[in-house]
Amino acid sequence: xxxxxxxxxxxxxxxxxxxxxxxxxxxxxxxxxxxxxxxxxxxxxxxxxxxxxxxxxxxxxxxxxxxxxxxxxxxxxxxxxxxxxxxxxxxxxxxxxxxxxxxxxxxxxxxxxxxxxxxxxxxxxxxxxxxxxxxxxxxxxxxxxxxxxxxxxxxxxxxxxxxxxxxxxxxxxxxxxxxxxxxxxxxxxxxxxxxxxxxxxxxxxxxxxxxxxxxxxxxxxxxxxxxxxxxxxxxxxxxxxx
Amino acid sequence: xxxxxxxxxxxxxxxxxxxxxxxxxxxxxxxxxxxxxxxxxxxxxxxxxxxxxxxxxxxxxxxxxxxxxxxxxxxxxxxxxxxxxxxxxxxxxxxxxxxxxxxxxxxxxxxxxxxxxxxxxxxxxxxxxxxxxxxxxxxxxxxxxxxxxxxxxxxxxxxxxxxxxxxxxxxxxxxxxxxxxxxxxxxxxxxxxxxxxxxxxxxxxxxxxxxxxxxxxxxxxxxxxxxxxxxxxxxxxxxxxx
DNA sequence: GCCGATTTGTCCGTATGTATC
DNA sequence: CGATACATACGGACAAATCGG
Numbered sequence: 001x002x003x004x005x006x007x008x009x010x011x012x013x014x015x016x017x018x019x020x021x022x023x024x025x026x027x028x029x030x031x032x033x034x035x036x037x038x039x040x041x042x043x044x045x046x047x048x049x050x051x052x053x054x055x056x057x058x059x060x061x062x063x064x065x066x067x068x069x070x071x072x073x074x075x076x077x078x079x080x081x082x083x084x085x086x087x088x089x090x091x092x093x094x095x096x097x098x099x100x101x102x103x104x105x106x107x108x109x110x111x112x113x114x115x116x117x118x119x120x121x122x123x124x125x126x127x128x129x130x131x132x133x134x135x136x137x138x139x140x141x142x143x144x145x146x147x148x149x150x151x152x153x154x155x156x157x158x159x160x161x162x163x164x165x166x167x168x169x170x171x172x173x174x175x176x177x178x179x180x181x182x183x184x185x186x187x188x189x190x191x192x193x194x195x196x197x198x199x200x201x202x203x204x205x206x207x208x209x210x211x212x213x214x215x216x217x218x219x220x221x222x223x224x225x226x227x228x229x230x231x232x233x234x235x236x237x238x239x240x241x242x
Numbered sequence: 243x244x245x246x247x248x249x250x251x252x253x254x255x256x257x258x259x260x261x262x263x264x265x266x267x268x269x270x271x272x273x274x275x276x277x278x279x280x281x282x283x284x285x286x287x288x289x290x291x292x293x294x295x296x297x298x299x300x301x302x303x304x305x306x307x308x309x310x311x312x313x314x315x316x317x318x319x320x321x322x323x324x325x326x327x328x329x330x331x332x333x334x335x336x337x338x339x340x341x342x343x344x345x346x347x348x349x350x351x352x353x354x355x356x357x358x359x360x361x362x363x364x365x366x367x368x369x370x371x372x373x374x375x376x377x378x379x380x381x382x383x384x385x386x387x388x389x390x391x392x393x394x395x396x397x398x399x400x401x402x403x404x405x406x407x408x409x410x411x412x413x414x415x416x417x418x419x420x421x422x423x424x425x426x427x428x429x430x431x432x433x434x435x436x437x438x439x440x441x442x443x444x445x446x447x448x449x450x451x452x453x454x455x456x457x458x459x460x461x462x463x464x465x466x467x468x469x470x471x472x473x474x475x476x477x478x479x480x481x482x483x484x
Numbered sequence: 485g486c487c488g489a490t491t492t493g494t495c496c497g498t499a500t501g502t503a504t505c
Numbered sequence: 506c507g508a509t510a511c512a513t514a515c516g517g518a519c520a521a522a523t524c525g526g
Contacts, residue, residue, distance in 0.1 A: 234422055
């Protein structure tokens with residue numbers, strides 16, 4: 001995977017930017033100079049640079065040079081970006097955490113479930129509900145449905161550890177795309193029962209449909225966060241499809 | 243701008259997918275067949291397809307064909323995706339809306355403002371606060387700071403209409419990148435004063451720093467939404483930098 | 485399970501256009 | 506205006522994964 005020339009350049013530039021070797025508001029060497037540094041054609045450099053633009057590290061303008069717009073920020077917050085899983089985020093922030101499985105049942109999708117989850121009526125699903133505790137406090141409530149035909153064999157032990165480890169490493173499933181939606185709602189009775197909400201009467205909800213490489217939707221996920229344990233970051237570029 | 247071959251292909255494929263000419267879960271013609279259709283080389287087709295993958299329309303896997311994973315969804319929700327402005331979202335949903343300017347003052351950034359906004363202490367800024375009303379209800383509270391040296395001449399009339407129109411069309415500023423963060427917080431006294439919060443005691447906050455093409459940050463924006471008028475959608479692809 | 489055809493993934497080298505300085 | 510630098514596209518090559526017989 002990491003033997004793509006393109007990845008090397010991407011990673012190397014990203015590191016140099018993060019360590020301020022290329023510092024905020026300075027300019028990168030021109031693309032032609034970069035081709036000499038990395039020993040490749042301009043197209044390959046260009047591709048790496050565009051990837052860094054989309055991720056908010058660089059900025060380009062035709063005719064002028066490539067500018068660094070990355071600034072390191074202090075952060076002790078619970079991010080849910082494109083990449084980090086719950087576990088990674090907890091670890092990065094130095095929190096202790098554990099998962100408690102409160103439900104693991106087989107259900108058949110009725111109309112209500114089908115509409116909400118994107119599965120078809122009649123599909124057999126695992127209904128998994130878990131509480132995520134951080135520093136001993138119950139802060140996140142995860143509700144998941146998995147298509148049994150694609151994810152056979154999920155047990156409580158697996159749900160407590162990592163379902164994705166099981167799917168990827170044991171079942172050898174290849175996960176491809178995931179469509180997410182972030183919303184916020186009033187907390188339900190179930191939320192209040194399971195979570196320590198303190199003064200908050202709302203939750204932030206990240207819901208998503210996940211597809212495997214065969215184009216089959218195998219999961220619907222809903223992660224209900226106490227507001228202070230939620231943060232999402234991204235970079236948008238206006239007016240351009242890259 | 244629209245004379246890029248790549249854009250034509252992107253737009254045409256996107257339309258054909260949205261109108262189900264290429265339907266959910268079916269496969270596209272191979273890249274080679276597409277080059278014949280569009281009269282271009284494979285690299286160009288490939289690039290358009292990758293853009294559609296990042297936006298959740300398609301899925302590819304080396305060796306097998308390109309699959310459509312877009313499904314039209316009912317949507318009567320207030321999205322804040324990468325692209326839509328407040329106005330566009332309101333229009334799309336068929337709501338009436340208007341903006342009320344409750345503050346437009348010049349301020350000098352002190353330490354507190356500087357930390358929060360990313361400007362430097364001593365920078366001269368416009369402090370703009372606006373209420374967004376949808377269907378007659380005050381639902382969104384926008385707090386913005388603009389760097390005066392880059393955005394000279396903002397008036398109440400402009401703030402009521404569209405500051406971005408003014409910046410792009412009158413000042414000819416080129417907006418490039420914007421880093422956003424989505425969080426949720428308890429509503430403040432100011433929020434409760436300006437907004438109709440009903441039962442909600444929290445708000446969803448989209449904050450961001452916006453840079454122009456010269457790499458200058460000219461805006462800090464904070465958009466405080468009542469939870470039921472907020473929705474963010476995106477697509478994530480696992481394990482791969484495209 | 486093997487093999488060959490198909491299809492996507494990456495990269496090269498080159499050429500031309502366009503914006504900036 | 507010319508020099509520089511990025512933007513897009515072409516055509517070709519080979520690698521890697523998939524699929525069907």
